[in-house]
Amino acid sequence: MAEENNKQATAGSGSAKPKPPAVKPAAPGKPKPAAPAAGAPAASSARKGVYKPAEERADANPFKDSKVGAFGGWFQERFSMVTPILDYMKKKEVPQHRLSFWYYFGGLTLFFFIIQIITGLLLLLYYRPTEAEAFARFVYIQTEVPYGWLIRQVHAWSANLMVLMAFIHMFSTFFMKSYRKPRELMWVSGFILLVLTLGFGFTGYLLPWNELAFFATQVGTEVPKVAPGGEFLVEVLRGGPEVSGETLTRMFAMHVVLLPGLVMLVLSAHLMLVQVLGASAPIGYKEAGLIKGYEKFFPTFLAKDAIGWMIGFALLIYLAVMFPWEIGVKADPLVAAPQGIKPEWYFWAQFQLLKDFKFEGGELLAIILFTIGAIVWILVPFIDTKASKEQKSPLFTIFGILVLAFMLVETYRVYLEYGW
Numbered sequence: 258m259a260e261e262n263n264k265q266a267t268a269g270s271g272s273a274k275p276k277p278p279a280v281k282p283a284a285p286g287k288p289k290p291a292a293p294a295a296g297a298p299a300a301s302s303a304r305k306g307v308y309k310p311a312e313e314r315a316d317a318n319p320f321k322d323s324k325v326g327a328f329g330g331w332f333q334e335r336f337s338m339v340t341p342i343l344d345y346m347k348k349k350e351v352p353q354h355r356l357s358f359w360y361y362f363g364g365l366t367l368f369f370f371i372i373q374i375i376t377g378l379l380l381l382l383y384y385r386p387t388e389a390e391a392f393a394r395f396v397y398i399q400t401e402v403p404y405g406w407l408i409r410q411v412h413a414w415s416a417n418l419m420v421l422m423a424f425i426h427m428f429s430t431f432f433m434k435s436y437r438k439p440r441e442l443m444w445v446s447g448f449i450l451l452v453l454t455l456g457f458g459f460t461g462y463l464l465p466w467n468e469l470a471f472f473a474t475q476v477g478t479e480v481p482k483v484a485p486g487g488e489f490l491v492e493v494l495r496g497g498p499e500v501s502g503e504t505l506t507r508m509f510a511m512h513v514v515l516l517p518g519l520v521m522l523v524l525s526a527h528l529m530l531v532q533v534l535g536a537s538a539p540i541g542y543k544e545a546g547l548i549k550g551y552e553k554f555f556p557t558f559l560a561k562d563a564i565g566w567m568i569g570f571a572l573l574i575y576l577a578v579m580f581p582w583e584i585g586v587k588a589d590p591l592v593a594a595p596q597g598i599k600p601e602w603y604f605w606a607q608f609q610l611l612k613d614f615k616f617e618g619g620e621l622l623a624i625i626l627f628t629i630g631a632i633v634w635i636l637v638p639f640i641d642t643k644a645s646k647e648q649k650s651p652l653f654t655i656f657g658i659l660v661l662a663f664m665l666v667e668t669y670r671v672y673l674e675y676g677w
């Protein structure tokens with residue numbers, strides 16, 4: 258690869274005759290540097306770190322034999338790394354088996370994330386992150402800006418669908434043991450993406466500056482207080498001892514700058530790994546002849562992905578139009594918190610756990626248990642050594658079922674108590 262790069266780097270000046278090495282006259286008293294042998298690089302150079310390229314140059318046009326159109330050729334010459342990526346995508350194959358359906362959820366998560374970026378940018382044109390203006394701006398977007406209501410509803414629904422898809426994607430890759438060697442980092446990067454996605458939900462919730470969001474953020478940002486050093490963290494999150502306009506500015510900065518930046522970084526790594534390592538097949542499927550065949554990633558799988566995206570888009574528009582999210586009433590920090598304050602549904606499991614542990618020291622215990630659980634969950638690919646040897650690991654399947662059951666039961670309990 259390095260050799261390949263060198264060849265390409267020198268390709269532009271390739272046809273020129275090699276110039277004789279310019280040897281500086283040696284300083285009096287100093288020995289003359291030895292003339293470099295043809296093809297010998299840096300070692301023969303007079304100054305340390307000065308590199309003399311090999312005398313044999315690569316062909317001036319390394320792509321002269323490749324079969325691409327005029328535009329492709331122009332691009333290749335300037336950005337040659339695209340060619341191996343495209344070649345790779347054309348060669349990449351996706352195994353077909355009875356669980357193949359679950360491969361579509363990663364792509365769907367990505368689709369809703371793209372919708373978030375587009376609609377988020379449009380909302381930014383009219384939103385102002387200040388205590389005085391935020392709520393009024395939401396009302397303005399919802400009632401005055403042409404199609405503003407649609408953009409806002411799509412943004413809110415797409416956020417929920419993205420979280421849902423990320424959860425389905427995580428549990429499906431868990432049960433198919435897709436995290437096993439060599440895909441450990443796909444799992445780790447994926448988990449970080451889920452945490453960042455939840456961060457988007459948390460920070461975005463306060464932005465309309467309505468009563469519900471205000472008090473839910475009050476409760477949510479209170480949680481770390483019971484942990485050592487938590488007071489400090491709460492102050493940093495809130496920009497003061499209480500939720501205020503300062504908190505709104507901080508949440509806004511995290512929502513539109515910090516989190517998108519981090520997601521872009523981690524998502525690039527996740528998707529690069531998806532391309533390089535390809536899709537896995539469940540353990541034992543190959544040996545048992547359960548792989549029906551392979552289909553090309555490009556264009557067959559991608560086209561099917563696109564069908565999934567279109568279905569996702571239709572569902573999104575249906576939800577946005579038929580079940581609009583309310584704006585509520587403007588937050589007033591001076592009034593008492595209304596009854597039944599709860600976070601967004603994807604935090605209900607943690608919320609219920611905290612409620613279950615409402616005894617002396619219980620909240621801290623719940624936080625510790627949850628943190629240990631999250632650490633074990635992220636380390637699963639390294640602990641499940643059986644799966645990495647392509648052996649079935651039923652203990653981990655049971656573990657996954659227990660985690661899923663815990664989340665569903667706790668979420669359902671909040672629903673029973675508070676309703677939707």
Ligand code: HEM
Pocket residue numbers: 359360361362363364366367370423424426427430435436440443444445446447448449450451454524527531535536537538
């Ligand atoms: C923003 C969130 C995420 C996006 C956009 C995303 C995107 C994708 C895409 C497009 C694929 C390839 C298609 C597929 O197998 O579904 C994939 C594969 C994968 N993802 Fe994610 N993902 C996200 C979150 C997660 C999470 C939360 C996990 C687990 C903790 C995870 C773990 C994996 C694994 C292990 C694979 C490999 C699947 C296989 O080879 O069989 N991802 N991801």
